[in-house]
Amino acid sequence: xxxxxxxxxxxxxxxxxPPLDASHALPSxxxxxxxxxxxxxxxxxxxxxxxxxxxxxxxxxxxxxxxxVFFLITGVMAALMRIQLARPxxxxxxxxxxxxxxxxxxxxxxxxxxxxxxxxxxxxxxxxMVGARNIAFPRxxxxxxxxxxxxxxFLFTMFALNTGPDVGWFAYPPLSxxxxxxxxxxxxxxxxxxxxxxxxxxxxxxxxxxxxxxxxPGMSLDxxxxxxxxxxxxxxxxxxxxxxxxxxxxxxILDRLVGTHFFNPAExxxxxxxQHLFWFFGHPEVYIIFLPATGIVSxxxxxxxxxxxxxxxxxVLALVSTGFMGFGLWVHHMFATGLPQLGESFFTAASIxxxxxAGLQFFCWIATMWGGxxxxxxxMLWVLGFLVVFLIGGLTGVMLAAVPLDLQVHDTFFVVAxxxxxxxxxxxxxxxxxxxxxxPKMTGRMLCERLxxxxxxxFTIGFNLTFFPMHILGLHGMPRRIYTYQxxxxxxxxxxxxxxxxxxxxxxxxxxxxxxxTSLRAGALAGDNPWNASTLEWATSSPPPNSxxxxxPTVSGRDPLWENPPDQPVVxxxxxxxxxxxxxxxxxxxxxxxxxxxxxxxxxxxxALATTGLFIGSIFTPWAVVxxxxxxxxxxxxxxxxxxxxxxxxxxxxxxxxxxPLPGEAPTGGTA
Amino acid sequence: MGDASSFQSALxxxxxxxxxxxxxxxxxxxxxxxxxxxxxxxVLGAVFLKRREPIRDDALRVGVTLGIAAxxxxxxxxxxxSVWTGRAVASLGAESAVTINLTGRQWWWDAxxxxxxxxxxxxxxxxxxxxxxxxxVLNVTSHDVIHSFWVPNLHGKRDLIPGYTSSIWLQxxxxxxYHGQCAExxxxxxxxxxxxxxxxxxxxxxxxxxxxxxxxxxxxGDAERRGRDVFLHATCTQCHTIxxxxxxxxxxxxxxxxxxxxxxxxxxxPNTRGHLAGWVLDAQSAKPGSQMPPNSxxxxxxxxxxxxxxxxx
Numbered sequence: 001x002x003x004x005x006x007x008x009x010x011x012x013x014x015x016x017x018p019p020l021d022a023s024h025a026l027p028s029x030x031x032x033x034x035x036x037x038x039x040x041x042x043x044x045x046x047x048x049x050x051x052x053x054x055x056x057x058x059x060x061x062x063x064x065x066x067x068x069v070f071f072l073i074t075g076v077m078a079a080l081m082r083i084q085l086a087r088p089x090x091x092x093x094x095x096x097x098x099x100x101x102x103x104x105x106x107x108x109x110x111x112x113x114x115x116x117x118x119x120x121x122x123x124x125x126x127x128x129m130v131g132a133r134n135i136a137f138p139r140x141x142x143x144x145x146x147x148x149x150x151x152x153x154f155l156f157t158m159f160a161l162n163t164g165p166d167v168g169w170f171a172y173p174p175l176s177x178x179x180x181x182x183x184x185x186x187x188x189x190x191x192x193x194x195x196x197x198x199x200x201x202x203x204x205x206x207x208x209x210x211x212x213x214x215x216x217p218g219m220s221l222d223x224x225x226x227x228x229x230x231x232x233x234x235x236x237x238x239x240x241x242x243x244x245x246x247x248x249x250x251x252x253i254l255d256r257l258v259g260t261h262f263f264n265p266a267e268x269x270x271x272x273x274x275q276h277l278f279w280f281f282g283h284p285e286v287y288i289i290f291l292p293a294t295g296i297v298s299x300x301x302x303x304x305x306x307x308x309x310x311x312x313x314x315x316v317l318a319l320v321s322t323g324f325m326g327f328g329l330w331v332h333h334m335f336a337t338g339l340p341q342l343g344e345s346f347f348t349a350a351s352i353x354x355x356x357x358a359g360l361q362f363f364c365w366i367a368t369m370w371g372g373x374x375x376x377x378x379x380m381l382w383v384l385g386f387l388v389v390f391l392i393g394g395l396t397g398v399m400l401a402a403v404p405l406d407l408q409v410h411d412t413f414f415v416v417a418x419x420x421x422x423x424x425x426x427x428x429x430x431x432x433x434x435x436x437x438x439x440p441k442m443t444g445r446m447l448c449e450r451l452x453x454x455x456x457x458x459f460t461i462g463f464n465l466t467f468f469p470m471h472i473l474g475l476h477g478m479p480r481r482i483y484t485y486q487x488x489x490x491x492x493x494x495x496x497x498x499x500x501x502x503x504x505x506x507x508x509x510x511x512x513x514x515x516x517x518t519s520l521r522a523g524a525l526a527g528d529n530p531w532n533a534s535t536l537e538w539a540t541s542s543p544p545p546n547s548x549x550x551x552x553p554t555v556s557g558r559d560p561l562w563e564n565p566p567d568q569p570v571v572x573x574x575x576x577x578x579x580x581x582x583x584x585x586x587x588x589x590x591x592x593x594x595x596x597x598x599x600x601x602x603x604x605x606x607x608a609l610a611t612t613g614l615f616i617g618s619i620f621t622p623w624a625v626v627x628x629x630x631x632x633x634x635x636x637x638x639x640x641x642x643x644x645x646x647x648x649x650x651x652x653x654x655x656x657x658x659x660x661p662l663p664g665e666a667p668t669g670g671t672a
Numbered sequence: 673m674g675d676a677s678s679f680q681s682a683l684x685x686x687x688x689x690x691x692x693x694x695x696x697x698x699x700x701x702x703x704x705x706x707x708x709x710x711x712x713x714x715v716l717g718a719v720f721l722k723r724r725e726p727i728r729d730d731a732l733r734v735g736v737t738l739g740i741a742a743x744x745x746x747x748x749x750x751x752x753x754s755v756w757t758g759r760a761v762a763s764l765g766a767e768s769a770v771t772i773n774l775t776g777r778q779w780w781w782d783a784x785x786x787x788x789x790x791x792x793x794x795x796x797x798x799x800x801x802x803x804x805x806x807x808x809v810l811n812v813t814s815h816d817v818i819h820s821f822w823v824p825n826l827h828g829k830r831d832l833i834p835g836y837t838s839s840i841w842l843q844x845x846x847x848x849x850y851h852g853q854c855a856e857x858x859x860x861x862x863x864x865x866x867x868x869x870x871x872x873x874x875x876x877x878x879x880x881x882x883x884x885x886x887x888x889x890x891x892x893g894d895a896e897r898r899g900r901d902v903f904l905h906a907t908c909t910q911c912h913t914i915x916x917x918x919x920x921x922x923x924x925x926x927x928x929x930x931x932x933x934x935x936x937x938x939x940x941x942p943n944t945r946g947h948l949a950g951w952v953l954d955a956q957s958a959k960p961g962s963q964m965p966p967n968s969x970x971x972x973x974x975x976x977x978x979x980x981x982x983x984x985x
Contacts, residue, residue, distance in 0.1 A: 095860050095960060168857045174834060175817040175859055265835030271818060272833065310732055336820055336829040338838040341762065345755050352747050359743040362711065367732040369718035376719065387715050395704035402754035404693045404761050405700060407828020408682040411820065411855045477680030477824045479855045482863035489680060
């Protein structure tokens, strides 16, 4: 690889360029340089500065914390539902409250917790793992966070005002149409979709560009950490899936607000059109949540087996093929609508086939453990829980792919059990593992192990108590989304058991919160790399400095901290008096050019505020789109106001020169 | 898993469709249990099994390859079983089938028994009767939002979609009363949209049918006659039909033989005099959001109205 080539570069008579000025870029001059970097990459002070943050770690943490707060609120809703269903003919919640709660629970868990929290870990970790100073498009990142936050506040405020959506998280018309859901409840649902999808699309673009163009030299495509690969494939899935549901929700709002008839059968519209659009998004959505979790699992399994993940290429190909296949199975949510035999067989085969890449990933993880020595730290405990719990969800998933069986258990508690095994098993278990694993990097302190063990076992036991009985309830005829049932159904006992399990889950979450709060104050200090892990985020301090790395390391393998030789070069030649970053080529991560990243700005916040006004206003009148465009125009103008062309900005990297001097050695190519 | 819940269970098949599906379920269940046991054993083995040194990569490669081969093979078997079951469930002799047009409403079921002679057709609601051993064709659609027909002992689900009519075939082989309910969320009272299917011998079915097809009988006594007047002069006629009277609206269930049914409000309440009175006066307390409005009927009138309704066998 020419990057690591130690032969002196030949001078080709190129004009010397500023980045290679040795005086302020070399590790030997690092003390002063580090201080300058720290200042240059710092956020602005004060409240305005707090609203102007563009650093990916601050935004990532805000995203994570916000998503967990939404998770707690939504979890309380789940507990309320369990209390209502504990006994037959219970009067704890009426149908109106129950329908709002189950709709808000599903909507918020999907759109305000599961997807955003996975993206949040991507926002925090992807730049660190590829050795970048910040995420690509930092201001877009800030905008995305504000949209996500405002969307969540909007939903929960409307819920508190008794205008929470009550048409299910899938919002099938005609029920969600103007004739059967007058009022604003379905509009709240549709507009929340717009909020959260906008945020998700923005993050996807940032993650793709960060992973493809901001990697540190040496990190060719086949050396990208598996977590980053998972985030990249997920981001592409978001780009393809989300527009379908954004169109659907917009068409629904048009039906409701201006009297179009996209979904009105009486006027030639088609309620099935909605189902195709929704599930074309809705099924990939499951993988959008699950794939980042597989990235977490690959990382943790490798670290605590003390060896590289077995079958790197196979794992990456499994991710990519899941990303493609995930778009070919949406119709299995619609088997009960009545399909021709050939269509049924096709979508059954496609749905069953996706078990192959999932199985491949499973076998690779298990092989990694057999090929190493497993250390049972808390993150690994969660991953083992994931392997067992998700396995059950995956197996019931294969059952649901079979049309005849699906017709029996579709829309019953069997499906409720299935997707909680898939989503809690496949996403929440790895997520808890991720928190225990990266908390030291994010805060500089370790989480308490003893509480971690309690957290894990209470959760695992509570989870299985809650959701395993639901398989049986579904087979015995209990449909989903019913606010009560009669005593002679015989469903009472298992429901009581499920409710008891839900309380144990609640207890476990309390233990987790206590652990986080106490460890933040008094946890053991972590140091740079407490787990002796292999990826680049552990090559910097905990928490990392403002610029992530004083000198970003280059890499010469997939597990740099295990494989890099002691004299591995670092990236030098970036200015430390402006926000200078190195942009590399897509395939082999050779240096391409330098560019200057934006400073903190309050305009993304104002833009998000203006967009929020437009979105919420358009629930009430179509004119909000016209009037709301004015403040949005002002905010975007502020955001994109051109700067004076100066000496900085994008500059070609002098690739003919030797770019990677050894530590302590002056670069020879840059001076003329 | 006891008897208490077997009248609405996918695991207590009472007809050929449900029986095929039940067999597929048990195949899936045992395969899944086997896979779960094996994979979990490998996971736990990796963690707890003492070994002198880690397994070499070429051995791991063999293991993963074998695992994938086994996965593909198992999935293929399950795919074949699924498609085979699908075909078996779909095929049913079409001779001498009973045809029922089933329409979903918020939140009840309107059933029209089809006959080649117009005079042989009739409507009923929420409770179907079918003869055992004869195929039944249900032509399903919806009047308002999407509902889903599901009687697990007999067959899987079929959605009732406004603007579409689709057909589902089923058959009961064992006499009995099988419960079902709406399986697609359809709004406020989705939970109280229950359905009963009584499978009975051909003679019992014919008996029931010939009674249902008749218009309502003349009220047998004075109280019932005056009850009919109460009915016909109140708002009842704006929604309900009683064949043989001027009441002919189709917003609510056909009441021509309401006393022959076991429940009120699509399975919400047992059809007793007390519950019937409560339902007439204030359906909202039993089924909040139901389309049945509260009615104010004076005490004496109410007793006569109840007597009349209870005479509609």
